[in-house]
Amino acid sequence: MNDQSKTSLTLTILVAALTVLTVAFLSNLWGRTSPVADLPLVPPWVTNTATARTNYADLIRMKADLSDFDCYVCHDQKKPPVLKFDANHNIIVPDEHKDIVMGHGRHNRNNVCYNCHDESNLELVQTRDGRELKLSESTPLCGSCHGPTYRDWEAGVHGRTSGFWDRSGPIDRKPCVSCHDPHSPKFPSREPAPGPHPLRVAGSRPSQERTH
Numbered sequence: 019m020n021d022q023s024k025t026s027l028t029l030t031i032l033v034a035a036l037t038v039l040t041v042a043f044l045s046n047l048w049g050r051t052s053p054v055a056d057l058p059l060v061p062p063w064v065t066n067t068a069t070a071r072t073n074y075a076d077l078i079r080m081k082a083d084l085s086d087f088d089c090y091v092c093h094d095q096k097k098p099p100v101l102k103f104d105a106n107h108n109i110i111v112p113d114e115h116k117d118i119v120m121g122h123g124r125h126n127r128n129n130v131c132y133n134c135h136d137e138s139n140l141e142l143v144q145t146r147d148g149r150e151l152k153l154s155e156s157t158p159l160c161g162s163c164h165g166p167t168y169r170d171w172e173a174g175v176h177g178r179t180s181g182f183w184d185r186s187g188p189i190d191r192k193p194c195v196s197c198h199d200p201h202s203p204k205f206p207s208r209e210p211a212p213g214p215h216p217l218r219v220a221g222s223r224p225s226q227e228r229t230h
């Protein structure tokens with residue numbers, strides 16, 4: 019066999035082999051591997067940056083229905099509502115305020131409305147040291163009893179600070195009532211967010227991944 023016929027033979031074998039492979043691939047002889055499963059979307063509640071609560075100041079900005087805050091539509095400016103208590107000295111919340119669930123502190127130690135609301139002007143709240151604040155600016159009210167937490171909040175250790183971390187622009191420190199209901203302030207426990215997706219579990223084939 020001379021060099022030329024060796025070359026022809028090699029090329030013929032190559033062409034034949036590639037033709038067989040082409041036919042095999044086109045006729046899908048080994049079956050296709052299933053496509054990699056789509057990554058499940060992160061549930062929207064995990065990436066939602068809204069605070070747990072919409073407070074009074076938020077409602078004013080949103081121009082929402084503020085009738086719950088119009089105290090003097092129902093109350094008389096000259097006659098502050100009289101607090102009612104049951105035999106065990108637990109406060110009785112009247113039906114007109116049944117959306118309010120009182121439970122401030124583990125032993126309901128701060129359930130008395132006028133610890134916070136000002137009886138002589140229901141549209142204001144009053145701090146322990148006698149300051150009068152608008153109902154929409156209640157953070158110093160909370161701070162007047164929760165000094166250490168308030169100092170943590172001012173330092174950015176408690177609560178949430180948004181905006182410019184290096185103070186090159188304004189910062190936005192969320193008020194206490196963005197997270198805590200003033201009437202039942204215990205923060206409910208929440209479900210942890212799902213862990214990161216590992217894209218493909220080591221050792222598993224894509225077809226297996228589709229099952230979960």
Ligand code: HEC
Nearest residue numbers: 086087088089092099100101102110111112114131135140
């Ligand atoms: C839709 C009408 C209505 C509105 C609005 C309203 N109240 Fe009342 N509230 C009542 C009625 C009715 C009672 C029970 C009778 C009473 O004590 O005057 C009551 C009772 C109260 C009491 C006594 C609670 C107790 O345990 O005995 C307080 C304090 C009070 N209201 C505060 C407020 C404040 C503060 C606002 C505004 C932020 C407000 N209310 C808005 C109708 C209303």
Ligand code: HEC
Nearest residue numbers: 073074075086087115128129130131133134153156195200
């Ligand atoms: C720990 C302080 C505190 C106590 C105690 C308290 N409140 Fe309030 N209350 C607030 C603050 C602060 C707001 C405004 C919350 C916001 O910005 O969303 C408010 C809002 C309200 C409102 C208007 C919005 C709504 O939830 O209906 C009413 C009415 C009201 N309080 C009545 C009462 C009554 C009645 C009591 C007693 C049974 C009471 N509060 C006890 C702090 C308090």
Ligand code: HEC
Nearest residue numbers: 122123124125127128133159160163194195198200203204
């Ligand atoms: C008049 C004083 C007073 C004011 C004003 C006040 N608190 Fe409290 N707070 C208390 C007391 C007392 C407790 C109960 C402490 C305990 O049980 O050990 C408490 C408990 C709490 C708790 C813990 C609840 C739990 O069950 O673990 C939170 C959260 C809280 N307050 C948030 C707030 C927020 C937010 C405000 C402002 C809207 C506020 N407080 C205003 C006195 C106050």
Ligand code: HEC
Nearest residue numbers: 157160161164167168171176177178192193194196197205
């Ligand atoms: C961005 C949300 C957020 C804001 C704003 C916020 N808190 Fe809290 N706070 C929480 C959460 C969540 C917990 C529960 C922590 C836990 O269960 O371990 C908590 C717990 C607390 C407690 C229970 C005791 C403790 O320290 O663990 C108090 C009291 C309290 N907050 C007061 C305040 C006061 C006062 C302010 C405003 C000056 C405030 N919080 C602002 C989210 C917030």
